[in-house]
Amino acid sequence: MVQKIYSDAASALDGLLFDGMTIVAGGFGLCGIPETLIDGILAAGTTGITAISNNAGVDDFGLGLLLRRRQIKKMISSYVGENKEFERQYLSGELELEFCPQGTLAERIRAGGAGIPGFYTATGVGTLVAEGKELKEFGGMTYVLETGLTADLALVKAWRADRYGNLVFRKSARNFNPMAATAGKVTIAEVEEFVDELDPDHIHTPSIYVQRLIAATRNEKRIERRTTSAVPA
């Protein structure tokens, strides 16, 4: 069988990286982000990256690490707060930014991975994000045309995987990961735990979307807003 499991991020990324490439990454905030593979791209020094990701990490974690090293040229995101270096580069014109409403971003990645080049949505009609885009009426309502997104490389973080590359995500760390996995010409999954067998009924991302796998060696899972209660839930 095809051997999909690589020894580390560097070997999994080998031959896939080039300057000016587009990368789609799973994650919401700092939850479910491919920490180990981001370190690998940091080490490889690839530049001019267009990054499709809901958020841009924070200054010293997640995609923020690649921003700080000026490896990212453009972000396609829905929300980029909490990142001072991002703000500096954006305001000085060093970094391009395409804002996309969160649901539209999720659907653009899903559509791209499913071979759908565009779709109409009511989200954003009458706002800045619809400017310059085609509008169309359906049943008396106005919708805006949004395009599907694909990438040269997709990076995802999974909780469990088998050696075939079937993936299971954990709780709200699933977020954008299943869509990202479908949208890359090549998809690499970093996995918290390899298992011999997964329940076929419980697989979130089937192996057809996953070309390479590594064991995640960085699982810091930093929490952005640790919020607790004195009263047991």
Place this chain on the structure above:
Amino acid sequence: MAARAARELDDGFFVNLGIGIPTLVANYIDDDIDVTLQSENGILGLGPFPTEDAVDADIINAGKQTITELRRTAYVSSADSFAMIRGGHIDASILGAMEVSQGGDLSNWMVPGKMVKGPGGAMDLVAGVKRIIVLMDHVDKAGNPKFRRENTLPYTGRNVVDMIVTDLAVFERENRSSPFRLIELAPGVTAQDVAERTEAEYLA
């Protein structure tokens, strides 16, 4: 404000609460009412904040706060989460606002000239959720009315707001073709106080 907004939620509702003050609405939902909270990062059935020893980095809400799951909880992908939102399956969303116009336009994501953080899921919520309730201070920090004839800030959505709950009053409209009507005053507030601090036209 949060307590007043909570009274708008009915038994069996699926509800998305915005980040900030709207999150507090959860604390005021009557025990007799069964409401399922949805979070756009992919959780249907949000639980309360965890105790310190129950914190799990893989369970966060859309405000990136640690939370807990319930017996009813279902985790979904972001695409599935927004299918619930965009597809009209969520009964109500309670959101913050910078400005609301008398025609129900909402602005809550961008101040030109300042660093813009992005719309997040707000544009999807106002486009797809059945009923949009805005929770906001009646005037801004400089004392300017936030309920206006027309918004000055970029829109999150046009003609999307159904109810406005402020620290002074509650406005509601029958449907998205009707004007807003002043339906309640906060304790100690007069209709005159509200009129003086409102730019929008509304039915008294």
